[in-house]
Structure formats: structure tokens, C-alpha cells
Amino acid sequence: MNNGSIESKRALEQTFNLSDLINSRVYLRGKRLGKLEDLVVVDRDKFADVTHVCIGRPFGQSTVYAPWDTVKSLSSKEVIIDVDNVES
Secondary structure, eight states: OOOHHHHHHHHOOOOOOOOHHHOOOOEEETTTEEEEEEEEEEEEEEEEEEEEEEEEEEETTOOOOEEEEGGEEESEEEEEEESOOOOO
């Protein structure tokens, strides 16, 4: 087995606490969409799977639920998503 591929996979893995992610700014195509409010998870055998990110929007606009696979970048300061249609 190639240790280089194992090391690169480990470098891509990050661990976050939900409390560190809440209120992170969410961007779609360079424009601010809102703030991360919550994550939707489904309980599995050993671990829970994140299925969606809940994005709170300003000015009374309804919350957006973006599928997890649309998240392109995640940090404690910002979340970048790429989705064709933003629906609540």
C-alpha cells in the first residue's frame, strides 16, 4: 500500500465541533447567502451522516437546506456551496 495516498487522505480529513461552525458565513458563487444555522444528520450504525446544511437567511427569508454534497469548502469562518437552485 502506498503511504503517500494514506497521508494525503489524512491531510484532507478535518474535525469540527458544530459549535465552531454555527454562524459561519455561507457563500454561493462568491456571494454571501446567509449563515450556517445547523446540520441535518441521519444516525447510522457507527457514525451519523450529515445530509444537509441549514442556512439562515437575512431579512425574514426562509431557511435554505442545501445537500451536503454541494459543500465545496468548510471552515470555522466560511462555508462555500455550489448548487444550481437555492430552495427553502
